[in-house]
Amino acid sequence: MSHPPLIEFRQVSKIYGRGEAEIRALNGVDLKIEAHEFVAIMGPSGSGKSTTMNIIGCLDVPSKGEYLFQGIPTSGFGRNQLTLLRRHMLGFVFQGFNLLPRTSAMENVELPLVYRGMEAGERRKLAREALARVGLSGRENHTTQELSGGQQQRVAIARAIVTSPAVLLADEPTGNLDTKTSMEIMDLMTSLNRDQGITVIMVTHENDIAAYARRIIRFVDGRMDSDQPNPGKEAIHAL
Numbered sequence: 001m002s003h004p005p006l007i008e009f010r011q012v013s014k015i016y017g018r019g020e021a022e023i024r025a026l027n028g029v030d031l032k033i034e035a036h037e038f039v040a041i042m043g044p045s046g047s048g049k050s051t052t053m054n055i056i057g058c059l060d061v062p063s064k065g066e067y068l069f070q071g072i073p074t075s076g077f078g079r080n081q082l083t084l085l086r087r088h089m090l091g092f093v094f095q096g097f098n099l100l101p102r103t104s105a106m107e108n109v110e111l112p113l114v115y116r117g118m119e120a121g122e123r124r125k126l127a128r129e130a131l132a133r134v135g136l137s138g139r140e141n142h143t144t145q146e147l148s149g150g151q152q153q154r155v156a157i158a159r160a161i162v163t164s165p166a167v168l169l170a171d172e173p174t175g176n177l178d179t180k181t182s183m184e185i186m187d188l189m190t191s192l193n194r195d196q197g198i199t200v201i202m203v204t205h206e207n208d209i210a211a212y213a214r215r216i217i218r219f220v221d222g223r224m225d226s227d228q229p230n231p232g233k234e235a236i237h238a239l
Contacts, residue, residue, distance in 0.1 A: 004071030006166065006199055007033040007056055012065035013222075014051050025051040027222035028065070035166070038193040038200045040210035040230075043219035050171070052219065053203050057090055057169050058082040087115060091160030091168045091198075095175035097152045099144045099159075105131060105151075106140040109159045116163070130158040134188060150181035157188065161198065168192065170202040174209055186212045 009031040016023045026048045033039055043049045054060040055067055058074065067074045069085065077085065099108050109127040118126075131140055134154040144152055153173065160168055170189065174182035190212055193200045204210050211230065218226045 003035075004068065005032040006035040006037075006070060007031070007201075008068040008071075009052075009055075009062075010066040010068070012055065012062045012067060014048075014055065014060065015063040024222050026055075026062075029222075029224055031217070031224065033199065033201065035199055036193070036197050038190070038212070038214045039202070040213035040216045041201065041203045041219065042205065042207075042210055042216060043225070044205075046221075047219040048222040049203050049219045051222075053169060053171055053201070056167075056201060057092060058086050087112065088163065089166045091163065091165035093153070093156050093160050093168065093170040093173050095172035097144075097149075097156045097176075099152055099155060101144055104141050104143055105136060105147065105155045105158075108144070108155055109162050112159060112163050126162050127158070130162040131155070133161065133192075134158045148181075149177050150184060153177065153181075153185055154188065157185075157192075161192065161196075165198065167199045167201060170200065172204055173202060174204070174206070182209065 009029050012026055012029045012031070013024060014026040016025060029048070029052070031052070041049045041052060051060065055062060069089070074082070074085070100111070106124065106127050109130050110123045113123040113126060128140060131137060134157050136151065136154050136158065139147065139151065144155070147155065168189070173189070174185055177185060186209060189200055189202070192198045200213075202213065210216050214230055216228055216230050217224060
């Protein structure tokens with residue numbers, strides 16, 4: 001018996017405003033993403049890529065159509081159920097890092113576990129392990145001001161994966177980083193996908209960053225314009 005897609009849109013539309021002020025951010029989108037994929041979502045400003053990411057991340061809901069997670073329609077979920085889905089199944093990485101200032105790397109990574117009500121000793125253990133996985137052993141007690149931009153993004157990734165999410169949602173994860181650091185972050189995300197099986201869905205406007213994905217989806221005017229595999233990066237994922 002086949003499993004349903006991890007993520008599925010069925011004729012999803014997102015409409016803002018009414019009448020002449022109506023904006024269709026998404027217009028009847030059908031989309032399937034399987035577990036363990038690495039997908040890049042691209043498109044110009046206003047194309048619908050960020051709206052797609054927000055709906056996948058349960059930060060917004062469709063105006064029409066259906067979003068299914070592991071085959072379960074989310075339209076019947078209340079606010080608490082959507083919060084639990086985000087907390088237990090999804091990890092988020094943002095362009096601006098969104099770390100707490102004057103707070104250690106360890107404390108930042110522990111935060112999602114605090115929301116789960118986890119005991120302090122177990123939180124520290126898992127946070128330390130997550131920081132080690134992103135190459136930051138020995139930096140646990142450094143504050144955000146004591147870390148480089150690349151290290152801050154690694155802390156943000158550690159915070160996103162400390163809960164062992166099924167999906168890592170990355171919104172322009174290299175937008176504030178130089179080229180060398182960007183490549184290091186993308187190598188890390190490739191490793192998380194390849195070695196730990198985390199499904200990675202990334203919004204980016206940079207072709208060289210999207211090239212790390214196994215699949216590239218392009219949006220134009222609220223619709224999927226193309227959906228293509230990226231076989232050229234199989235060598236990276238196989239290393």
